[in-house]
Amino acid sequence: MRELTYAEALREAMRMAMEKDPSVFVIGEDIGVYGGAFGVTAGLIDQFGPERIIDTPISEAGIAGACVGAAVTGMRPIGEMQFSDFVVLAMEQLTLQAAKMRFMFGGKATVPMIMRLAGGSGTGAAAQHSGSLEAWFVNIPGLKVVIPSSPQDAKGLLLASLYDDNPVIFVEHKLLYKVRGPVPEEWYTIPLGQSHTVREGKHLTVVATSVEVMRAQQAADALAKEGIELEIIDPRTLRPLDIDPIVRSVKKTGKLLIVHEAVKMGGFGGEVAAQIAESEAFDYLDAPIRRLAGLDMPIPYNRNLEYHAVPQVENIVEESRKLVEGAY
Amino acid sequence: MRELTYAEALREAMRMAMEKDPSVFVIGEDIGVYGGAFGVTAGLIDQFGPERIIDTPISEAGIAGACVGAAVTGMRPIGEMQFSDFVVLAMEQLTLQAAKMRFMFGGKATVPMIMRLAGGSGTGAAAQHSGSLEAWFVNIPGLKVVIPSSPQDAKGLLLASLYDDNPVIFVEHKLLYKVRGPVPEEWYTIPLGQSHTVREGKHLTVVATSVEVMRAQQAADALAKEGIELEIIDPRTLRPLDIDPIVRSVKKTGKLLIVHEAVKMGGFGGEVAAQIAESEAFDYLDAPIRRLAGLDMPIPYNRNLEYHAVPQVENIVEESRKLVEGAY
Amino acid sequence: MVQAKTEKLIGGIFAREKALQLIDTMLLVRSFEENAEEMYSLGKIHGTMHLSIGQEGVAVSTASALRPKHDYLLNVHRGHGHFLAWGGDLNRMMAEFMGRETGYCRGRGGSMHIADVEANNLGAQGIVAGNMPISVGVGLSIKAHKTDQVVLCIFGDGASNEGAFHESLNMASIWKLPVIYLCENNAYAMSMSIKKATNIRHISQRAAAYGMPGVTVDGNDILQVYETIKTAAEYARSGKGPYFVEVETYRWKGHSKSDKQAYRTRDEIKAWMTKDPIARFAKVLGLGEEDLEQRRLLAREKINQAVEYAESSPEPDVKDILDGVYA
Amino acid sequence: MVQAKTEKLIGGIFAREKALQLIDTMLLVRSFEENAEEMYSLGKIHGTMHLSIGQEGVAVSTASALRPKHDYLLNVHRGHGHFLAWGGDLNRMMAEFMGRETGYCRGRGGSMHIADVEANNLGAQGIVAGNMPISVGVGLSIKAHKTDQVVLCIFGDGASNEGAFHESLNMASIWKLPVIYLCENNAYAMSMSIKKATNIRHISQRAAAYGMPGVTVDGNDILQVYETIKTAAEYARSGKGPYFVEVETYRWKGHSKSDKQAYRTRDEIKAWMTKDPIARFAKVLGLGEEDLEQRRLLAREKINQAVEYAESSPEPDVKDILDGVYA
Ligand SMILES: Cc1ncc(C[n+]2csc(CCOP(=O)(O)OP(=O)(O)O)c2C)c(N)n1
Ligand SMILES: Cc1ncc(C[n+]2csc(CCOP(=O)(O)OP(=O)(O)O)c2C)c(N)n1
Ligand SMILES: [Mg+2]
Numbered sequence A, B: 001m002r003e004l005t006y007a008e009a010l011r012e013a014m015r016m017a018m019e020k021d022p023s024v025f026v027i028g029e030d031i032g033v034y035g036g037a038f039g040v041t042a043g044l045i046d047q048f049g050p051e052r053i054i055d056t057p058i059s060e061a062g063i064a065g066a067c068v069g070a071a072v073t074g075m076r077p078i079g080e081m082q083f084s085d086f087v088v089l090a091m092e093q094l095t096l097q098a099a100k101m102r103f104m105f106g107g108k109a110t111v112p113m114i115m116r117l118a119g120g121s122g123t124g125a126a127a128q129h130s131g132s133l134e135a136w137f138v139n140i141p142g143l144k145v146v147i148p149s150s151p152q153d154a155k156g157l158l159l160a161s162l163y164d165d166n167p168v169i170f171v172e173h174k175l176l177y178k179v180r181g182p183v184p185e186e187w188y189t190i191p192l193g194q195s196h197t198v199r200e201g202k203h204l205t206v207v208a209t210s211v212e213v214m215r216a217q218q219a220a221d222a223l224a225k226e227g228i229e230l231e232i233i234d235p236r237t238l239r240p241l242d243i244d245p246i247v248r249s250v251k252k253t254g255k256l257l258i259v260h261e262a263v264k265m266g267g268f269g270g271e272v273a274a275q276i277a278e279s280e281a282f283d284y285l286d287a288p289i290r291r292l293a294g295l296d297m298p299i300p301y302n303r304n305l306e307y308h309a310v311p312q313v314e315n316i317v318e319e320s321r322k323l324v325e326g327a328y
Numbered sequence C, D: 001m002v003q004a005k006t007e008k009l010i011g012g013i014f015a016r017e018k019a020l021q022l023i024d025t026m027l028l029v030r031s032f033e034e035n036a037e038e039m040y041s042l043g044k045i046h047g048t049m050h051l052s053i054g055q056e057g058v059a060v061s062t063a064s065a066l067r068p069k070h071d072y073l074l075n076v077h078r079g080h081g082h083f084l085a086w087g088g089d090l091n092r093m094m095a096e097f098m099g100r101e102t103g104y105c106r107g108r109g110g111s112m113h114i115a116d117v118e119a120n121n122l123g124a125q126g127i128v129a130g131n132m133p134i135s136v137g138v139g140l141s142i143k144a145h146k147t148d149q150v151v152l153c154i155f156g157d158g159a160s161n162e163g164a165f166h167e168s169l170n171m172a173s174i175w176k177l178p179v180i181y182l183c184e185n186n187a188y189a190m191s192m193s194i195k196k197a198t199n200i201r202h203i204s205q206r207a208a209a210y211g212m213p214g215v216t217v218d219g220n221d222i223l224q225v226y227e228t229i230k231t232a233a234e235y236a237r238s239g240k241g242p243y244f245v246e247v248e249t250y251r252w253k254g255h256s257k258s259d260k261q262a263y264r265t266r267d268e269i270k271a272w273m274t275k276d277p278i279a280r281f282a283k284v285l286g287l288g289e290e291d292l293e294q295r296r297l298l299a300r301e302k303i304n305q306a307v308e309y310a311e312s313s314p315e316p317d318v319k320d321i322l323d324g325v326y327a
């Protein structure tokens, strides 16, 4: 199949949507001639013009509000937070307005919008430009939270999010933008709320998200040589969470490792662990549930420290081995 | 011992601190002559004047920034968010500045500030004035998160937070403000990071926070008549979390129920469940870990719906009974 | 001066019939709130609410200068008057206040979130200035749909110190969005006097920071507000961009239920009560007290009927508790 | 005119010695950034950085009009010049850029977060306008401690559209806090022209919205900036409150490493390069090219020594990775 980078796949999804549907527009900082800080929207302004690829002043709350107001009056806006960290400035519009509006109005309004966040560490951007904040949104009813880990998922999930009538927080990862993979040329959607079993295996269930899915796959390749088979599941949507495939997998493997880049304490992994611990899979667990996640610290500038602040392939290999060999 | 309400206990702590230490001041909306939306700061302005009890314009980011800037230059500010929901407008200052400043500066700055949040539902204030957002802050290294459930804890934890050199998010509950309880008259502190076993019992460990501690105690009284003994543990500090007493308790009871008002999905309960599921207590569990928490919805206006949106005494009674009777 | 205006208006644009409707709507709003206050103290309404008694003139004059249901309304927390002036149905409004299934928001929203989406009334607002960023999006939507609608975005003096105010007015201005920013300056934000909260004489001076026209008018002078909003609406509809209108008015009652009003004097309140927009406009129309009393009774009657309607309406069923969270 | 000023300054307040120091600091800043850019392309520095080449005049004139170390600095992301002008040590600065343990932030902060807390330099800022709410708190702290310090809060044109700008200026004004708000208007916020981002001619016009004095001056005219900051500082120190200074300048380089600069023309850049603050001030001082070259070489030499220092400094030890998260 034809290959695209994750960034190109996102761009293609936006282009197809805008060609088909005049109610779709993109709004954010430097997304026009600049093409976005990570080039995701490169060239779109040439095709759709400044009325539909809207460059904004540096006003994140304004960007979010522009999406909310347009969505509730019939548009399907796609907002961009240049770095996911900046969403801290848009929390009021996203969590008190977009997420609650439909409910507060007795189910009589819809807010079909997407807010794209460029998240994650690994580029030396330090503590204020490397955040992984998805767990915040998972705690907010009314929102959906999508976090693609491959070019194919990026396109299919973006198109599905666009035609979901609820506000969607779409969490991307800077290190994935340049990753290439097969992407169907046609219009396709990947339903929200469907976990994806990326790799089958019988010794250990690994639930990973975003960039950690890629790392888990590399770890699995390495462990396969030792005869250890990982089953990797990517939830892809964190809210709603499709837990059943994970339950089934844990019943098969008896072991669960959860891997994400976000800080462990209070991170999304806790929710997965809790749901498994209260599920029927609980009786099949023959080892404690383990979480491998970001260290309890902001992302440091120094390259080496930054590398060690989040789970890398070798950490997944080691932790998986320990679990399978019964170290816990 | 002399009894005070939770609000009075908080006020006494602030008064004692301000009498002793000129670097302490309080800043927020309508905390002066109005005395605060819930009367917590009533009368303080008469004693300390408008320079130390600072009424602000409606500018939550500004309030948070005022605390950050004052704290890093030698003051010990206490900020107030009139309703916890409004903290969504201060997330940048709290999570990107206050929480990370010390680390980003190589450990060379301290930010000793408190941000008090009036949280929770039960007053008919509806979806934008009833939030329980503590889980967000638990995912942010650099912050401490304190959530008192009684007047005695309120005073002791506030004084401890004030003399902790890190930024503290101090989560209060509207329904607790009028609750009375014994409060020592002297200056005392309750160390941050110490769980409190509120009640001993052998059949089931209940981890509860804030208003749910009170409800859990009432549930325990009811169940005691049936011979079911709950052991209730209040973490009191969510970050850092003192998990050991919970681990010990679960090893004793073999069962764990986590109760909080915040929405279950992505809530703090997941972190507790995960830490127990990866602890040595895991092998002692003879039932799945259960969480009783807010329904997956914004808080509704209608009184009856609002009541049913969060765990009440009867829900805790029923869930505890099921767990003890082996329904899961 | 006002008299002159009156003649012109009563004669021309503004038929006496319409003027009388405004009086009746003001009376309805006031009765509604007096009743709501009473029901609250009787425990029939819970939560909190923000009464606009003394400010009714702004609501009726503004709505009458616009095209309710065609234009968009982004209402404020102190918005009962605007809700009714926008054509809100009294029964369904009362039902919402009493948390009934027949209310505008099926009892889920209450006073702070009451909305009538079909009428392009996008709801009252629980967050100060929370509707301002939304106004930018609605404005973009109107531009995209190429209609001649405008957005009426209402907020108080206190909202003018929120960051959202700044970002929104700037965006609306650079993109020439059809938004009327109506600032109801009632002198206080809860307990905070606008004199202490800012260092300027008129909030409308801030419009200049965005290259936007801004004016300040007497909010209790119905005809003046009416004309100003008309001007603003023409400006916005013609594609020139947003327009900022500050109206000076005053709330007679406390901010909400918990207010002891230690921050202001009885005299100040009394002084403002002499500027009652209802009495003032009645005078302009040469309406006598008995005539007014007649109309007041009719308003009360409507309120009583609405209460009956609401009280006989069902409460939401707990089994439907999750309704409306997701589409 | 400038000549006149110069005489006065060079003669009086502003000894020729000091003027020559400013030249040397500007040369140092420029060499530092030229070097940093090169090291970046060689992969010796990672992450991102924001070069201020072309804007050095603002940094040296501002710091020289204040009392570095006594006053407080809330620096901006494009703040290398201000850092050095505030008295930053070249070696420890270079070490920070290279992520070494000997750096100001032990290699944890890098260009965007470099701080020197002992010198009351409270750090560069990764968040646009993120330092503005903090300026309010530092101002309150100065008031509480009753010192004659001022806060220098630096930000760009783009920051003036953030909500934080609005809330902070308003609070600083109503409480008369000793803050100098220095807006470095270099015409663009990343790719966004200030002409598109706002609807006003000068950002300083916004000061009026807070009842604060505001002026706009040529940021590449060292003497003018120096005098303006002096005035602002006296105003702030005397308890009159905050002061807003907009300096018009221009960045010669791209916004950061990823910038193709499709949003501006070569001609525009060329035109601004003729307004080089270093060349201009050298002219004012009657400094010849060979003299200047001499000084340039001295600056380069210092840079090379700093690079040696940094390269011979240890990287942080991974076992200390959690250091500094909590006090
Ligand atoms: C972001 C936010 N901060 C604070 C509040 C609490 N609050 C509700 S109304 C109000 C006063 C608003 O004053 P103003 O804007 O002047 O409107 P008024 O009530 O005077 O009509 C406050 C502080 C809120 N609802 N939202
Ligand atoms: C809140 C926030 N939004 C966006 C960014 C990304 N960003 C960094 S610098 C910059 C441009 C800032 O422009 P300006 O304030 O004019 O300063 P300049 O870079 O021109 O010196 C942007 C958009 C950020 N760091 N923080
Ligand atoms: Mg007001």
Ligand SMILES: [Mg+2]
Pocket: D156, D157, D158, D184, D185, D186, D187, D188, D189, D190
């Ligand atoms: Mg700029």
